[in-house]
Amino acid sequence: MAKQSYQAPTGTRDFYPLDAAKRRFVLEAWRRASIIHGFEEVDGPTFEHLELYTVKSGDGIISELFSFTRDGGEKAYALRPEFTPTLARLYATKANSLPKPTKWFCTPTTFRAERPQRGRLREFLQWNVDLIGDNSPQADAEIIATCVSVLAGLGLTPQDVRVKVNHRQALADWLTSRGLPTDRHGDLFKLLDNKHKMPAPQFAQAIAQFGFTIEQADVFQKGIVRVTVDEVLPTGQKTDHVVDLTYFSEAVLPLSKELVAAGIIDWIDFDLSIVRGLAYYTGMVFEVHEASGAERAIAGGGRYDNLIELFGGPPTPAVGFGMGDVVLSLVLQDRGKFPTDEQVLELAGLRPDVYVLSNGMPEAELQVKPIVAQLRKLNIHARSTYKTTRNVGKLLQEAASMKARVALIVESATHATLKNLTTGEQTQPTPLPQAIALLTQRPA
Amino acid sequence: MAKQSYQAPTGTRDFYPLDAAKRRFVLEAWRRASIIHGFEEVDGPTFEHLELYTVKSGDGIISELFSFTRDGGEKAYALRPEFTPTLARLYATKANSLPKPTKWFCTPTTFRAERPQRGRLREFLQWNVDLIGDNSPQADAEIIATCVSVLAGLGLTPQDVRVKVNHRQALADWLTSRGLPTDRHGDLFKLLDNKHKMPAPQFAQAIAQFGFTIEQADVFQKGIVRVTVDEVLPTGQKTDHVVDLTYFSEAVLPLSKELVAAGIIDWIDFDLSIVRGLAYYTGMVFEVHEASGAERAIAGGGRYDNLIELFGGPPTPAVGFGMGDVVLSLVLQDRGKFPTDEQVLELAGLRPDVYVLSNGMPEAELQVKPIVAQLRKLNIHARSTYKTTRNVGKLLQEAASMKARVALIVESATHATLKNLTTGEQTQPTPLPQAIALLTQRPA
Structure with a gap:
């Protein structure tokens, strides 16, 4: 009978040690940036009641979900496609006893039942950072700064990636002033959001229905509508734009000042x-893109002041963003900023502190296992061979291939030498307790 | 309209910051023990093809799974109830290019569609540690030692928990020598595994069908059949047992010597x-229990030399175990070994390195936000207030309630003082760059 072979489901990933170390590298960067900005970790179930997802997104979301029921008429569940509904549920449940503001982060696995494409898988990690209970531009800026902190910490620069900021309310005010009724804003937002997926003539025709000229359509689609900081700040020069910046400047001026104070205006x-x-964003919105426009958005978020109430909580302002691991990793690779495999493995702690071997004498060899056990009890990453050879040269080669920092060579029942595997330096034979003490003094 | 409130699905957990910090405490203990013992992290998808789970466990497992399909005739999937099938798939796929032995660990979320009870949830974390490609008792002992390393590292002692070791092949050999046909061993194993769930008379009756006396049934059920190390090691005294220890002693003698060398025989x-x-265990098996018998098993595992082949790989010996976070946490609490909330939060990094405030002078206040931003760029956990008050006393109270280590008080546009919030010590006004340099010299 031919052996059956099994594969991971389409759009999911297997993580062998190097893959898992790379994922951990990204996770640790997210975690550290969250913590130094004062966010605290939260989490919820991997699956929720299906209805939690239709509250915010309507029934249209169902086709994008992995949903299931249990036998016996239990309720329907779905794997989480995003964390925000869980976050809103957590906050709404304990709103009265939580601090103001509440600052939470999370790095959950999330799931989308879509056709997998470059940068879009069916299972991925998404870093979520949210600041709840503060409606100030300072809170908006702090959220953006936390996002930028990870990008900078991973070695990306303002030349590699751009944070594109807009203001939903300013845009809405401007559209209203142009005579577009509020109930049509949502349709225009949807169109703008899909602008890169449409050929220019089709986009121009579609946006004409909202009263925009071909010239304006072109500006929207190419993103040349970009406004410089100087134009937004009151000291700056106003240049002519095909769109009216008045509403926009008013809305983002306080935010701009905060972004300057946070040192991230570049x-x-x-x-x-x-x-x-x-549809649920109510104020500032932003997306992070690779500078040349390659890849999907790295991150996106904004202010959502009505959402907590929608989930049964008191009216509460909130701002936050999400960043997936898939696109981030692609951009780091595109830009040559991902650490080498060796660096990633070392950062994951996979480089042994010490490799223990003997000189082959039976009374020395008897000490190897107990010494390894003793070192591990002292929280030291210790290894020894699984090979049958006791040839010192071959074993030291194995130690070097594992990138062990030090070799402890047992020379007798009572003494060992330590060999620094980077410099080649070797100690004189030292009593075993002393040799072990020398190892514990090294930074682990 | 009454506000709707939403709950987490039955048997799943919400993790507010303290809960998440406690979970991280356990995760980090697992991770560190894995690494110092030379295991490397792997992972797979949260859901797999349903058939991956029936390979090992038969169709009987399906009712315990959260399974689902996608519209359009795609294959059936299931949330992972355990990691071993994924591990076997990963190993079988790349068996030829993987080192011998391969040492892997993983800390996945796992799912069981059972009725939730104390110590048994529908979603939980399970630490998995596996050593693949080595059939020696040394490998068995290393797996048990890695498990014990976490228990000891968490402050548990041999008085708190016991590692109960047996040998499936030795038991089978003994049963065969007693005349029990091999094809009935599985039924007896199932009965022994359920011994604590049955009243004594019922158990005695059931085990009588396998040729055991009431006296032997009592011994099995109460676990007094426990064998001491001295009886197993050849130097030791043999005492009379109602069961024949000959097969057992032979099978576990080499393992016992390795457990002594590993320093965990206690x-x-x-x-x-x-x-x-x-059914798939082939040699050594073990379970970890709270010493008094409270709670479910903390961990369990053993040798499974046929499993990799079952998943399409070459014949490969393997040994490993799993430990869930739910029972472990209950035992730590029962035994008073869980760190205090304050300790857990500090270990999770939630104690700020510095709290930045000003003396209230406008030119000093203007520096607060840029200094916070600068400190965070230096990877320092820095906070400031969201309150409108600029009263130094009130702000220092807030800093203390956050358990910040140091307060940086901006005194002018150019100078600040540092106040150690543990000792109360305060510096003289210092130029800002120097004050920041002093902070970065502290261990972060």
Whole structure:
């Protein structure tokens, strides 16, 4: 009978040690940036009641979900496609006893039942950062700064990636002033959000229905509507734009000042064409893109002041963003910023602190296992061979191939030498307790 | 309209910051023990093709799974109830290019569609540690030592928990020598595995069908069949047992020597009644229990030399175990070994390195946000207030309630003082760059 072979489901990933170490590298960067900005970790179930997802997104979301029921008429569940509904549920449940503001982050696995494409898998990690209970531009800026902190910490620069910022309310005010009724804004936002997926003539025709000229359509689609910081700040020069910046400047001026104070204004483009598809944003919105426009958005978010109430909580302002691991990793690779495999493995702790061997004498060899056990009890990453050879040269080769920092060579029942495998330096034979003490003094 | 409130699905957990910090405490203990013992992290998808789970466990497993299909005739999937099938798939796929032995760990979320009870949820974390490609007792001992390393690292002692070790092949050989046909062993193993769930008379009656006396039934059920290390090691005294220890002693003698070398023999009970329910174990099996018998098993595992082949790989010996976070946490709480909330939060990094405030002078206040931003760029956990008050006393109270280590008080446009919030010590006004440099010299 031919052996059957099994594969991972389409759009999911297997993580062998190097893959898992790379994922951990990204996770740790997310985690550290969250913590130094004062966010605390939360999490929820991997699956929720299906109805939690239709509250915010309507029944249209169901086809994009992995949903299931249990036998015996239990309720329907779905794997989480995003964390925000869980976050809103958590906050709404304990709103009265939580601090103001509440600052939460999470790095959950999330799931989309879509056709997998470059940068879009069916299972991926999404970093979520949310600041709840504060409606100030300072909160908006702090959210963007936390996002930029990870990008900078991973070695990306404002030349590699751009943070495109817009303001949903400013855009809405401008559209209203142009005579577009509020109930048609959503349709226009959807169109703007899909602008890169449409040929120019088709986009121009579609946007004409909202009262925009071909020239304006071109500007929206190409993103040349980008507004510089100087134009937004009151000291700056206003240049002529095919769109009216008045509403926009008013809305983002306080935010701009906060972004300057946070030291991240270099990363920012104000871009009137960024709307974010999701209907629930109420103020500032932003997306992070690779500078040349390659790849999908690295991150996206904004202010959502009505959502907590929608999930049964008190009216509560909130701002946050999500960043997936798939596109981020692609951009780091595109830009040559991902650490080498060796660096990633070392960062994951996979480089042994010490490799223990003996000189082959039976009384020395007897000490190897107990010494390895003793070192591990002292929280030291210790290894020894699984091979049958006791040839010192071959074993030291194995130690070097594992990138062990030090070799402890047992020379007798009572003494060992330590060999620094980077410099080649070797100690005189030392009593075993002393040799072990020398190892524990090294930074682990 | 009354507001709707939403709950997490039955048997799943919400993790508010303290809960998430406790979970991280356990995860980090697992991770560190894995790494110092030379295991490398792997992972797979959260859901797999349903058939991956029936390979090992038969169709009987389906009712315990959260399974689902996608519209359009795609294959059936299931949330992973355990990691071993994924591990076997990963190994079988790349068996030829993987090192011998391959040492892997994983800390996945796993799912069981059972009725939730104390110590048993529908979603939980399970630490998996596996050593593949080595059939030696040394490998068996290393797996048990890695498990004990976490228990000891979490502050548990051999008085708190016991590692109960048995040998499936030794038990089978003994049963065969007693005349029980091989094809009936599985039924007896199942009965032994359920011994604690049955009243004594019922158990005695059931085990009588396998040729055991009431006296022997009592011994099996109460676990007094426990064998001491001295009886197993050849130097030791043999005492009379109602069961024949000959086969057992032969099978576990080499393992016992390795457990002595690994320095963990104090934790071990040899217990003939431990069989592990899963049919696929082929040699050593073990379970970790709270010493008084409270709670479910903390961990369980053993040798499974036929499994990799079952998943399409070459014949490959393997040994491993799983430990869930739910029972472990209950035992730590029962035994008073869980760190205090304050300790857990500090270990999770949630204690700020510095709290930045000003003395209230406008030119000093203007520096607060840029300094916070600068400190965070230096990877320092920095916070400031969201309150409108600029009263130094009130702000220092807030800093203390956050458990910040240091307060940086901006005194002018150019100078600041540093106040150690543990000792109360305060510096003289210092130029800002120097004050920041002092902070970065502290261990972060």
